[in-house]
Amino acid sequence: EPAETRGTSEGTGPDEEQTPAEPPPGSERLTPPRPTSSEQEMQQLGQEGQESHQKGLGGQDQGSSAEQKSRSSEGGAVLGQEEAGASAVSSATPGLLFEEQKHEKTHPLVSISHAVQSPATLNGNTNLSWVFGYNSKLPVYSLLDEENRVILYVSAHTAVIHDVVRNRQYHLQGHSNSISCLCVTPVCKPFDLAIPRGKLPCQRVRVLIYMNTMANMVFDMILPFYFQNYITFNPKDHGEFVSNSKTQVIFYLWDSDGLRYSAPLLTDRTFNKVVGLFSQSIFHFKNLQALTGTSGGKLVVWDAVCPPSGPANLSVKPYNMKAIKLMHLQKDALTVLTVSDSYFVMCDVKGHIKFYDGQLQLVNWYSHFNLGPIYSISFSKSPPDPGSCRSNYSSSCTIGGQPFIVRNFILSTLAATVLHVTPEGTKLEKLVEEAKEAVNAISCHPTQPLLAIGSHCGLLKVWDYQQTQYLTSRIFTGASIQCLSYDPEGSSLAAGFTDGSLRILDSISLDDDCKAFKYSRGSLTHLCFSHDSQYLATADEKFSVTIYKVTLRNGRKSWEHLAGLHAHYKPIRSVMFGVQLDSNEPRLLSLGEDRLLVEYDLGSSSKDQLAILRRDRIEQCAIPLSLAWYPPFTTESFILTTNDQYKMKLYNATTKMCRKTLLGPTYGSPLEKIQILPVTESQDPQKRYLAYIAKDKVGLQILPMDGNPHKSSAFICHPGGVSNLASSYDGCYVFTAGGNDRTVMKWEINLNALEAAVSLGGEDLIPFYNLLDGGRDGEFFRELEDYFYYAQLRSQGIDTMETRQVSTHIPLEEVPFVMRAMGYYPSEEKIEDIINEVKFSEYVATGKQVTKINLGDFIKLYINHRPAFGLSVKEIQSAFQVLGYENENGEKVIKRGDLLQLLQCRGEHMTEEELAECLSTLLGMNPEGGTSELGTCDPAGKHLIFCLIEEEIPEEITAERFTADILGLPIPEPEKNKLEKTDERISSERSGKV
Secondary structure (H helix, E strand, O other): OOOEOOOOOOOOOOOOOOOOOOOOOOOOOOOOOOOOHHHHHHHHHHHHHHHHHHHHHOOOOOOOOOOOEEOOOOOOOEEOOOOOOOOOOOOOOHHHHOOOOOOOOOOOEEOOOOEEOOHHHHOOOOOOOEEEOOOOOOOOEEEEOOOOOEEEEEEOOEEEEEEOOOOEEEEEOOOOOOOOOOOOOOOOOOOOOOOOOOOOOOOOOOOOOOOOOOOOOOOOOOOOOOOOOEEEEEOOEEEEEEEEOOOOEEEEEEEOOEEEEEOOOOOOOOOOOOOOOEEEEEEOOOOOOEEEEEOOOEEEEEEEOOOOOOOOOOOOOOOOEEEEEEEEOOOOOEEEEEEEOOEEEEEEOOOOEEEEOOOOOEEEEEOOOOOOOEEEEEEOOOOOOOOOOOOOOOEOOOOOOOEOOOOOEEEEEOOOEEEEEEOOOOEEEEEEEOOOOOEEEEEEOOOOOEEEEEEOOOEEEEEEOOOOEEEEEEEOOOOOEEEEEEOOOOOEEEEEEOOOOEEEEEOOOOOEOOOOEOOOOOOEEEEEEOOOOOEEEEEEOOOOEEEEEEEEEOOEEEEEEEEEEOOOOOOEEEEEEEEOOOOOOEEEEEEEOOOEEEEEEEEEEEOOEEEEEEEEEOOOOOOEEEEEEOOOOOOOOEEEEEEOOOEEEEEEOOOOOEEEEEEOOOOOOOOOEEEEOOOOOOOOOOOEEEEEEOOOEEEEEEEOOOOOHHHEEEEEOOOOOOOEEEEOOOOOEEEEEOEOOOOEEEEEEOHHHHHHHHHHOOOOOHHHHOOOOOHHHOHHHHHHHHHHHHHHHHHHOOOOOOOOOOOOEEEHHHHHHHHHHOOOOOOHHHHHHHHHHHHOOOHHHHOOOOOEEEHHHHHHHHHHHOOOOOOOHHHHHHHHHHHOEEOOOOOEEEEHHHHHHHHHHOOOOOOHHHHHHHHHHHOOOOOOOOOOOOOOOOHHHHHHHHHHHHHHOOOEEEHHHHHHHHOOOOOOHHHHHHHHHHHHHHHHHHHHHO
């Protein structure tokens, strides 16, 4: 799945083909800008580097030096392997790594000065401005040390190189799914691309992220073992590697004979001791042995053995391993096992770090950090300075008690904390501390560049998002923050918790302004302040809305509970305040998945009595997902909603009449939350913008909307699912929360790029023609023109010989018939919405109703109202699952009589005459396709038709038979084969009876 669907190729690797994420039929993609000479140079470097990797993997000599290829004088770059130990990572400097580059902002969501271009950017991909939080279940690596603190970690689908001292981030993008593994090669072999110094304008540190070990697969082997969650290569021989799951260790040998493996058996019976679950494995740095840590605090020692059945002169293969010893080191589970210089380093769930020599004798340990479970440890690429004073180093546990000298290292814990340890003087420095549980709550200050982030671990942090500086925080012990909201004045911050409690905090100190409230039985899901900061509304997962109000006590503002109401019977999707049209008093609305839009009467509400002004069902079949006030482009006030059928609807704010239905962005999932961006002083007031989130994407939409697909753009932000959206007070930034990925991403908005995409998409009706099958010159459009003229004949009368008046319009009454002729079958309620949309489209401006429509407006009307992805067999199958029963063959069926009864009694029920006419036409009983358009069917005729229908329709009807035989629609091959088998069975049963 691509990271975005127009204009860029984020989420695709250099050799991957980008495909749109389920766009509507006929939608176009914009052509990305042509790469510049420097971009082409980087692309060429990448291609040559891949070729170099393939040669290295193919068994060629990978010695300390290799012949370098010379490039043209324009590039001046040389690709090749550097001498062993001359690491590109260790020799880089922050000034080179984070060097600024001037570049055109060509996409709606782009990076700012803190985030520097990555190689992906050179190919036209989008970047983040900043990432708050990281995945603490993946390792954190130290890239630069000493006076610099540059670390590498993973946030969702992005690898982040973070210069802690200079407060900068460098984003490595390219994945469209969450990164599950991360590895850094400190030397330039075998999986590293080296760019020698002095050959390019600036030196780069190349860190490669692999989901597979090679770009082009050479071996494909399926092993009959459980999922392997750890893998490492032998640093002395890259043809040897080891992987392990929680219960099985596998050793591999990769040479000219292919890939071979050995999975030695190790159980509690092997040494008559409890082994525990495996954590990590490594190779010994002096011999052929390997080590594996376990959750029982034990260390498994593996050694290479000769197969008993092999000849005596057969050399021992390192992949043929056997457990020779089980060492009990400690009681606590080992979580990390690695090598640094000539030491084995082990970390555990208590936060202890222990160092062992090659004989597995304890040399030194750190046990006083109180860190909790350690997930990874990464040592500096720079060895300790031999000339420095050694008096500040701790003594080793050896008999001589020599100073224990080891490199500086980085620790990451499961509590999402990254620390830097300087062994000289045992200095501990906290570099990063982020949320260790889901992050769903974000809110932006209404007048200042402040961002509040809350998590399920109870951590609440406030950031200055322009300077990306952490300001203050508070931890709510034993509480999980689910939602946050600043009041319009910016003085208070409301926090809703999963236990149903509500806290109103001072926005600066984060201290409680009043005592905590708990009037909800379930987790709070929504918070909203009124425009005058006098009311606060909450919604919870138990479908209730609760109101709090400001009161004055002893001249001091105080909050108190007003009332609550079980207003919906399905989850509440949105709660929002507005302003009364004829006064400055607040009004409150809530929208639920029960399709109800509820407006509350705050003026008539009293203590424990929340009054409802009106309750409107705004959808017939679709499920509403989000709610917002539409900007005042006209004197009429509208409410904007989105639903699960990719539609956006405008409702009159007073009457709640549906005034317009529009096709929304179709990027793989419907819009789950929308937010109108604030208007800036330099912005045209008649052009506003909307930010939205879908399942895993964030996007922008130009307002006012008309269904033009080029007016929107979307990008993958959180592959695991985006949970919340917030925008800055000035409309320049958008923030997204990733929920379980525990990250918040900051995006800068580039409106010029969005406007450019609209211009490239064409003017007037061109974007809408492209949404029709075959476009403007296709057969579908010609058929539409024919129906358009036929509708004129119908309106002027079929049985007449008078001269016809050809027009560019058709009467409004003919619109439903043309819609159905074109394959869209709206319900009677939807027809009423369609008619009202056209009829009142000019009423506010002219005071008159529209009675006809031209072809261009009809095309827009048709595209905006028809199903976004056409008819689906799954919809019919789901209806049969609800209405039908299971027969003896395990199929969901509906009896013929029950089907006819349901069509006449439930929903928008049909009359007996309408049903007889429809079925006779669908079954082809009338050679003319049905009764005369102006005629009626007499009672005797209806009885005869129903008799014929009973002969044509079987007693039991399946979803496939209803679709293919009655509706005459095509069905997928699996259902078609199933239907053919059913027909054969029925035929054989009938033959047996005969």
